[in-house]
Amino acid sequence: MRLMRLYARVMRLLGPDLRLGVLLTVANVALAAAAFAEPVLFGRIIDRVTRLPAGAEGAPGFGELTLLVGAWVGFGFFTIAAGVLIALHADRLAHRRRLGAMAGYFEHVLDLPLAFHSANHSGRVLKAMLEGTNGMAWLWLGFFRDHCAALLSLTVLLPMTLFLNWQLGAILLVLVAAFTALTAFVLRRTETLQGRVEQYHSGLAEHASDALGNVAVIQSFTRAKAEKDAMRGIIRNLLDAQTPVLSWWALASVATRASATLTMTAIFVTGLALHFRGQASVGDVVSFMSLATLLVGRLDQVVSFVNGLFMQAPKMQEFFDILDTVPAVHDRPGARAAGRIAGAVAFEDVTFSYDGRRRALDGISFAVAPGETVALVGTTGSGKSTTLSLLHRAFDPATGTIRIDGEDIRDLSVASLRHNIGVVFQEPMLFARSIRENLQVGRPDATDAEMLEALERAQASDFLARQPDGLDTVIGERGRSLSGGERQRLSIARALLKDPPVLILDEATSALDAATERKLQGALDAVMRGRTTFVIAHRLATIRNADRILVFEAGRIVEAGSFDELVARGGRFAELARAQFMAAEAPSDALALAA
Numbered sequence: 081m082r083l084m085r086l087y088a089r090v091m092r093l094l095g096p097d098l099r100l101g102v103l104l105t106v107a108n109v110a111l112a113a114a115a116f117a118e119p120v121l122f123g124r125i126i127d128r129v130t131r132l133p134a135g136a137e138g139a140p141g142f143g144e145l146t147l148l149v150g151a152w153v154g155f156g157f158f159t160i161a162a163g164v165l166i167a168l169h170a171d172r173l174a175h176r177r178r179l180g181a182m183a184g185y186f187e188h189v190l191d192l193p194l195a196f197h198s199a200n201h202s203g204r205v206l207k208a209m210l211e212g213t214n215g216m217a218w219l220w221l222g223f224f225r226d227h228c229a230a231l232l233s234l235t236v237l238l239p240m241t242l243f244l245n246w247q248l249g250a251i252l253l254v255l256v257a258a259f260t261a262l263t264a265f266v267l268r269r270t271e272t273l274q275g276r277v278e279q280y281h282s283g284l285a286e287h288a289s290d291a292l293g294n295v296a297v298i299q300s301f302t303r304a305k306a307e308k309d310a311m312r313g314i315i316r317n318l319l320d321a322q323t324p325v326l327s328w329w330a331l332a333s334v335a336t337r338a339s340a341t342l343t344m345t346a347i348f349v350t351g352l353a354l355h356f357r358g359q360a361s362v363g364d365v366v367s368f369m370s371l372a373t374l375l376v377g378r379l380d381q382v383v384s385f386v387n388g389l390f391m392q393a394p395k396m397q398e399f400f401d402i403l404d405t406v407p408a409v410h411d412r413p414g415a416r417a418a419g420r421i422a423g424a425v426a427f428e429d430v431t432f433s434y435d436g437r438r439r440a441l442d443g444i445s446f447a448v449a450p451g452e453t454v455a456l457v458g459t460t461g462s463g464k465s466t467t468l469s470l471l472h473r474a475f476d477p478a479t480g481t482i483r484i485d486g487e488d489i490r491d492l493s494v495a496s497l498r499h500n501i502g503v504v505f506q507e508p509m510l511f512a513r514s515i516r517e518n519l520q521v522g523r524p525d526a527t528d529a530e531m532l533e534a535l536e537r538a539q540a541s542d543f544l545a546r547q548p549d550g551l552d553t554v555i556g557e558r559g560r561s562l563s564g565g566e567r568q569r570l571s572i573a574r575a576l577l578k579d580p581p582v583l584i585l586d587e588a589t590s591a592l593d594a595a596t597e598r599k600l601q602g603a604l605d606a607v608m609r610g611r612t613t614f615v616i617a618h619r620l621a622t623i624r625n626a627d628r629i630l631v632f633e634a635g636r637i638v639e640a641g642s643f644d645e646l647v648a649r650g651g652r653f654a655e656l657a658r659a660q661f662m663a664a665e666a667p668s669d670a671l672a673l674a675a
Contacts, residue, residue, distance in 0.1 A: 086393055089400065090216050091223075093181055097173050101224065104166055104173070108228035111162045114155045115374060116233060120244065121152040123367025130362055170224035178217035185209050185403055193408045194474045195434065203289025204282045205402065211281075212399025215392035227385040230378040241371060245360055248347055248368040252375055255343040259336055259379055263386055266332045270325045270390065277325060278394035280318035287314055293557075329387050336383050340376040347372050409473050411493050418496040421485050423450035423581045423612035425471065430480035432466060440466045442635040444480070448628075450581075453613040455623035457656060458632030464616045467632070468584050471614070472501045484582075502580035506587035506616075508571035510559035515544065516551040518559075518570060522578030531577060537607060538573035540566070576607055583613045597622070620657055629653065 094101045128145040189205060197205075234256055241249035291298060291307045298304055351365030426447040433439050441463050448454050456464040470477055473494055482489050489497055502522065510518050519531045526534075531551060535541050543566045547553035559567040575583065585604070601622060617623045624643050631639035631646065631653045639651050646653035 083389060083393055086396060086400075087219070087389065090219050090396060093216065094173075094177060094220070095180065097177055100169065100173055104169060104224040105228055107162055107166050108224065109232060111159060111166065112229040112232040114159045114162070115229065116240070116371075118152060118155050118159065119367050119370030119374060121148055121155065122370055123361075123363035123365075124148055125152060125363070126366045127361050127363030167225050170221050173224065174217045174221035177220055178213045181216055181399075182209060182213045185213070185399065188403055188405075191407050191410075192405055194469070195408065196405060200402075201286040201289065203285040203287075204398075206289070207282060207285040208395070208398045208402050211395040215395045216399075218388060218392060219396075222385055222388065226381050230381040230385070233374070233378050234382065238375065241368070245354070245364050245368065247354060248351060248360070248364070251343060251346050251350060252368075252372060255339055255375065255379075258339055259383075262332055262335055263383070266328050270328045273321065273325045274390060275394055277318065277321045278398065280314060280321055281395075282398070284311070284314050284318065287311060329390075332387075333383055336379055337376075340372075340379060344369070344372050344376070409476055409494060412490055415491060415493045416496075418484070418487075418492040418500055421500045421581050424448065424483075424485050425582065425612060426483040426486075427467070428481045428483065430467075430470065430477045430482060432470060432475065432477050439635050441470075441477070444635075444637060446630060446637060446640065448612055448614075450612055451610050452627045453608050453615065453625075455615045455617060455626035455629045456632060457617065457620065457623070457629060457653065459656075462632035463635040464632050465586060466635075468503075468586065468614055468616065471582075472498050472503060472584070500580055501582045501584060502575035502578045503584045504568075504572050504575045504586060508559060508567040510555060510562075510567055510570060512554070512557040512559075514549075514552050514554050515547065515570065518555070519551075519574050519577055522574055522580075526577050531573075534573040534577040535570075537576055538569045540569040540573050543569070572604075581611050583608060583611055584616075585613065586616045587618065631656075 091101075125145065125148050128148060186209065189209075238252060238256060239249075241252055243249075287307075287310060291311070298307055347368050348365070351360055351368060354360035355362060355365055424447075427444050430441055430444040431439055432441040444463070444467060446454075456467065458464055466475075469475055470482060471489075473489060476490065484492070484497070484500075511521070516528075516531065519534065520526055523530075528551060532541070532544075535544055543562070544550065555561050555570075559570065562570065605625065615623055615626060620643075623629060626643065628640060629643060629646055630637050631651075633652060639646055639649070639653050641649065647657055
């Protein structure tokens with residue numbers, strides 16, 4: 081039943097091609113009827129031929145024979161022509177819907193929250209898209225090209241053989257019943273086993289993606305042999321799990337062929353016996369032999385179909401499991417476009433938990449005026465990044481409200497909200513595309529002059545001048561052809577080009593050397609002027625000029641004030657300053673240096 085529900089769901093994805101699917105189904109009905117009619121007509125022809133003496137051209141009954149032969153030839157040509165047209169349109173439909181399903185899946189995954197992507201390996205998500213859509217394309221193509229006609233022949237036309245000769249028809253029905261029972265038995269035996277096989281396939285994709293994405297680490301730590309051994313281990317486990325499944329289906333295939341051979345023999349022997357008793361003509365025996373041959377071919381197709389559906393089902397199920405994941409962050413009914421905001425931000429008693437047990441944020445409240453620069457400091461895991469993730473709705477708070485310009489951000493459309501916020505992440509997160517395309521991520525209509533200006537303000541003009549193709553230089557996967565500092569400067573330029581009224585700098589200068597950081601800090605100070613800016617920084621010297629500093633600890637704000645006020649207060653921020661600036665100096669000297 082699970083397989084049939086999955087099958088029905090795949091068929092519902094035909095969408096705009098549903099009408100073509102219906103037409104192909106009708107054509108398959110006609111094709112199945114024609115294929116069934118051919119052996120019946122051939123048997124009638126044999127009966128007429130055996131009743132006419134040699135040289136009986138023009139004799140009574142010869143005209144009827146000519147009509148039968150013409151009809152038989154006509155059905156043959158119709159079968160060929162219909163088969164070609166069905167195959168042609170089925171191929172086009174399958175490929176078109178595969179790409180359509182892939183596009184829908186890709187769009188859906190991009191809208192899923194960061195929590196989903198943190199919990200699911202990108203290799204698994206990509207595998208589910210590729211293998212799931214390939215499985216659906218196989219199902220659509222197979223159904224409309226072969227399996228629809230086969231299923232119709234077995235379920236609708238086969239019982240009609242009882243009206244031709246019930247003894248011979250009963251033999252064919254017994255064959256189908258035996259095949260159905262055998263297939264159901266094999267399915268029950270192998271369903272759980274195939275699910276385990278698919279888990280190993282997912283593990284293989286995840287391991288390969290991890291290794292290929294971290295080749296530099298593998299080579300640096302001489303991990304190549306260990307990674308190869310691990311991959312071979314996964315493959316061995318996969319084969320150990322897959323072999324029993326393949327064995328069962330091989331047994332089913334052999335049993336089907338054996339039963340088909342026995343059926344052909346039984347029909348021939350029974351047909352001869354009936355003929356000698358006057359209960360069946362030679363044409364009846366020939367017809368049923370042809371029908372048996374046709375039936376064996378249809379059974380082979382159905383075995384192949386059920387086997388393929390069984391093998392593809394876990395892949396398609398994984399595809400639908402991800403497709404059924406509901407985005408935690410989405411537009412409310414009636415959410416409006418924000419336009420360009422002024423930049424007033426307020427958190428009102430906001431709480432948030434990643435796992436539903438431990439609070440990552442607990443009662444966060446603060447207000448920021450338009451154009452103000454606020455720094456968030458604290459130890460790792462204190463809640464700084466989580467707070468700003470809620471601001472651009474990577475997640476939604478469990479309780480409390482976040483407002484921009486006095487409006488709950490959940491009343492604004494997600495796209496318009498994020499259009500007003502520029503983020504420079506600690507990890508540059510660049511695409512394996514050209515420098516131009518990476519800059520245009522936040523502003524597709526930017527001109528070359530505007531891109532060059534943004535690069536200059538981000539202190540990136542020097543490395544651009546070294547690129548062989550300038551803005552059109554492709555920088556490799558995750559920007560690997562650039563140094564860490566160059567990647568970060570390009571990331572900063574991307575945010576500057578977006579020109580958002582709210583800017584988030586999450587350790588934006590962490591990958592830069594001290595000299596570049598000082599130059600870039602001056603540029604950032606100019607850029608931050610006039611726009612609301614949130615800065616997450618571990619190097620406290622970089623937030624010396626912030627209007628206000630919020631000190632986080634265990635998901636709470638424990639201190640707030642300017643740099644000098646917090647140092648003078650001698651609280652948690654002063655402890656962080658001492659720990660950071662204390663090298664060879666005494667604590668008092670370190671605090672003086674920090675100030």
